[in-house]
Amino acid sequence: MKNKIRFGVIGAGLMGREFATNAARWHHLKTPGLWPEITAVCDPVPAAAAWFTDNVPSCTQTFTNHRELLASDIDAVYCAVPHHLHAEIYADVIRAGKHLMAEKPFGIDLPACDSILAAMQERPDVFVRCSSEFPYYPPVQELLRRLANEEFGEVFEIRAAFNHCSDLDPNKPINWKRRIATNGEYGCMGDLGLHVCHVPFRLGIRPKNVRALLSKIVRERPDGHGGMAPCETWDNATLACETEAGFPMLLETKRISPGDTNSWSLAIYGTRQSAEFSTRRPKTLRTLPYTSGDRQAWREEELGQDSAYPVITGHIFESGFSDSILQMWASFMDELAGNVPPFGCARPEEALLSHRLFTAALRSHANVSVETV
Numbered sequence: 001m002k003n004k005i006r007f008g009v010i011g012a013g014l015m016g017r018e019f020a021t022n023a024a025r026w027h028h029l030k031t032p033g034l035w036p037e038i039t040a041v042c043d044p045v046p047a048a049a050a051w052f053t054d055n056v057p058s059c060t061q062t063f064t065n066h067r068e069l070l071a072s073d074i075d076a077v078y079c080a081v082p083h084h085l086h087a088e089i090y091a092d093v094i095r096a097g098k099h100l101m102a103e104k105p106f107g108i109d110l111p112a113c114d115s116i117l118a119a120m121q122e123r124p125d126v127f128v129r130c131s132s133e134f135p136y137y138p139p140v141q142e143l144l145r146r147l148a149n150e151e152f153g154e155v156f157e158i159r160a161a162f163n164h165c166s167d168l169d170p171n172k173p174i175n176w177k178r179r180i181a182t183n184g185e186y187g188c189m190g191d192l193g194l195h196v197c198h199v200p201f202r203l204g205i206r207p208k209n210v211r212a213l214l215s216k217i218v219r220e221r222p223d224g225h226g227g228m229a230p231c232e233t234w235d236n237a238t239l240a241c242e243t244e245a246g247f248p249m250l251l252e253t254k255r256i257s258p259g260d261t262n263s264w265s266l267a268i269y270g271t272r273q274s275a276e277f278s279t280r281r282p283k284t285l286r287t288l289p290y291t292s293g294d295r296q297a298w299r300e301e302e303l304g305q306d307s308a309y310p311v312i313t314g315h316i317f318e319s320g321f322s323d324s325i326l327q328m329w330a331s332f333m334d335e336l337a338g339n340v341p342p343f344g345c346a347r348p349e350e351a352l353l354s355h356r357l358f359t360a361a362l363r364s365h366a367n368v369s370v371e372t373v
């Protein structure tokens with residue numbers, strides 16, 4: 001007998017559908033544990049909600065107002081809506097006593113994030129996490145295992161990047177992610193930033209201060225009505241941080257990084273081992289183990305489905321974006337069930353720290369200064 005958690009999905013766009021298809025293949029996991037069952041969807045756009053009723057047999061209720069969905073018979077919510085709606089909807093979900101998988105940046109700005117955390121204080125019984133799937137690629141899990149085994153010696157630098165390139169096309173129409181009112185002043189940092197912060201923050205690597213370089217490259221785009229609209233948000237951000245441990249942390253989030261399509265990467269350099277991973281080569285873990293006197297040589301290991309949660313896919317086959325989403329959701333459900341996951345989804349306090357970092361980064365760029373986080 002399946003132990004089911006009834007989910008409502010608020011925001012039936014790109015990410016809402018990604019959750020739906022992964023919930024539909026939950027038996028892909030060898031030990032599924034709690035099963036997510038989507039029973040309700042909320043989206044003001046009828047075609048978006050209709051995709052759910054057409055494709056998800058268990059989804060029998062549709063709403064255009066999230067408060068109506070929250071009054072229905074559900075246990076948990078996945079909310080994937082534009083950033084200006086996070087604070088109100090996340091707080092409503094939490095106050096309604098529904099467990100929440102939120103989306104980044106977890107509030108459009110620092111005050112919005114604070115207000116969500118205030119709602120959480122009122123309902124400590126509600127389980128809240130934020131989506132961040134890239135650490136679930138098997139090579140990253142292996143890297144983290146080696147780090148936990150203290151194979152790296154003294155870590156002296158960490159780099160993380162998340163880069164896109166489709167905005168290089170000046171004819172790409174404007175969307176909500178290019179507008180401050182809907183995406184937030186952080187621009188690319190709000191959109192991509194928690195993805196680069198999740199692993200360092202979970203490892204206890206915290207930024208003490210930051211010098212940020214932000215850039216706007218394409219300044220206007222077709223508005224879809226024959227005219228042009230200004231692009232208000234930052235396209236690219238490079239953050240040079242001094243960590244509390246004293247070593248450098250370099251974080252890069254770019255919407256215009258020529259040639260990159262959703263390229264997430266992580267590099268950790270240590271005195272006894274260094275490691276690098278990029279979704280450009282999703283099954284490859286590059287490492288450089290080192291002892292004094294060794295010749296230094298990078299080695300590459302091909303990892304297949306060596307995932308945190310075992311799956312039915314054959315061991316040699318490579319893992320991809322949708323697989324990392326399934327793994328992230330497996331971790332969410334595992335932790336919701338009261339277990340300690342191999343690697344947990346991003347926590348609200350980690351999202352809060354990312355807001356402090358991005359807010360300091362805005363000041364740093366404006367003042368050409370090093371800002372305390």
Ligand SMILES: NC(=O)c1ccc[n+]([C@@H]2O[C@H](COP(=O)([O-])OP(=O)(O)OC[C@H]3O[C@@H](n4cnc5c(N)ncnc54)[C@H](O)[C@@H]3O)[C@@H](O)[C@H]2O)c1
Nearest residue numbers: 010011012013014015042043044045048080081103104131
């Ligand atoms: N984890 C990831 O890899 C990842 C990737 C892309 C986006 N995101 C995040 O997911 C969230 C949504 O992004 P997206 O790309 O899916 O956007 P999207 O534009 O594809 O979908 C958003 C949906 O929200 C709906 N919506 C708008 N107002 C609403 C309301 N009041 N109530 C309910 N629904 C409403 C829209 O109609 C739309 O269908 C954002 O927070 C974004 O940062 C995460």
